[in-house]
Amino acid sequence: MWPKGRIGLPGDALAPVVMWFRRDLRLGDNRALQRAVALADGDAVHAFFGFSAPLMAKGSPKRISYMVQALISLDRSLGNSLNFSYGDPAEDVARFAGSVGATTVVATRDFSSLGCERDRRAGALLASQGIDFQLGDSPYLVAPGKIARETGQWYRVFTPYYNGVLSHGFQAPLGVPLLALAPRRLMDAKAQRALDVPPQFDLGAFPASEEAALRRLGEFLDHGAASYKLDRNDPFLDGTSRLSPAIRFGVIHPRQIAQAAIGVPGGEEVLRQVIWRDFFAQVGYSSPLSTWDNFDRRYDLMAWDDPSVAAVAQRLQAWKSGTTGYPIVDAGMRQLVQTGWMHNRVRMIAASFLIKDLHVDWKIGARFYLEHLIDGDIASNNLSWQWVAGSGTDSAPYFRVFNPVLQSKKFDPSGRYIAKYLPELSKLPARFIHEPWAARAHGLLGAGGYPEPIVTHEIERAEALRRYAQMIQASAPAEL
Secondary structure (H helix, E strand, O other): OOOOOOOOOOOOOOOOEEEEOOOOOOOOOOHHHHHHHHHHOOOOEEEEEEEEHHHHHHOOHHHHHHHHHHHHHHHHHOOOOOEEEEEOHHHHHHHHHHHOOOOEEEEEOOOOHHHHHHHHHHHHHHHOOOOEEEEEOOOOOOOOOOOEOOOOOEOOOHHHHHHHHHHHOOOOOOOOOOOOEOOOOOEOHHHHHHHHOOOOOOOOOOOOOHHHHHHHHHHHHHHOHHHHHHHOOOOOOOOOOOOHHHHHOOOOOHHHHHHHHOOOOOHHHHHHHHHHHHHHHHHHHHOHHHHOOOOOHHHHHOOOOOOOOHHHHHHHHHHHHOOOOOHHHHHHHHHHHHHOOOOHHHHHHHHHHHHHHOOOOHHHHHHHHHHHOOOOOHHHHHHHHHHHHOOOOOOOOOOOOOOHHHHHHHHOOOOHHHHHHOHHHOOOOHHHHOOHHHHHHOOOOOOOOOOOOOOOHHHHHHHHHHHHHHHHHHHOOOOO
């Protein structure tokens, strides 16, 4: 919901309006942009984007690379009129709005803790200059806080939330507004340098422009959606949309995906996955501490191995580098580091291995994923990790421990995914590629070609269950 504001009548010129782009790097179905155009009433809109210096310094180079390419594409769509700063976006947008004599700054609402704090500061700085700051819409199909029980409490389990979204419905996407844009007035030197950095990796599989994202959506719905429910679990197949980075940065909006999926064979499953993202955003918004703390505080008592101990650090490094000796885990970790993306099924398998085979705190794994994922989103990433750990709201039972060999045989039966990312195993027959130690026993694999397993799954599974049981017992109320 946008705040009520004065919309000028034809010929009633208003002072300039600033459109502050953030996680909505597109023109179509951009309600903030529509609002800015309406408030400007025919006058030029000033388009603005602020690089956050702290986030640029510590953010994932792969994710930053994607964002920069998306910004370059957006700027091109805006006729090279996008203004850029580099520093503190809250301070910079207030300074820019003041410099152009704006009466209003419009932006899409952010629901993350950092985003909310940035917007609070921006609002105060703008208000001190007499400039209105209007926030509305969201980067989600349904904004966090919209779906709740009759009691007013938010949903902690996905299925009731999913049904609530279906009952609530969602808005139809809007087209591209008729734009009148002011020429660029600001290009910070550091922002220019950031824009000039070549892509860190091949973005071909991940469309970083609005046009390419919409095209990819159409291709996926035409050719992949019907078999999506099955194919999305095969890591070798191109069975997913690969639009998650575009969604992350608002190159495409979930409304556009949901609307396009209506009536398409397999469209219901596509919509379900879109709503999973909304669910995690709602949990993160309603319980901000849960993104980096155990939602179920009993898990604070869990006994994790200490990464400062040399043996633990060595196993952790093997996990990060894809040299654990378990092919499905290693293939996933190498895919992540090489491409900035990992198949969702393999994300879960690799996460389970770290937590329940190596007994390392999920937060360490979540941070590593965020260092590399181009679609890295704290709520979706971290609450997915908690799902695996068992400490989240709607979690896998703690006693569910993925067997990496059985998971590999089930979801990559031919071993094509493994062979792609572990070329040292590509010559093995399919019956050995999931268990290369068996191939070594038959003389089909040399001693130095691929590492031995760093742990024995059966032993570590029993140890994980022991620790979980110990944690639960320790958290139980004492008997009187």
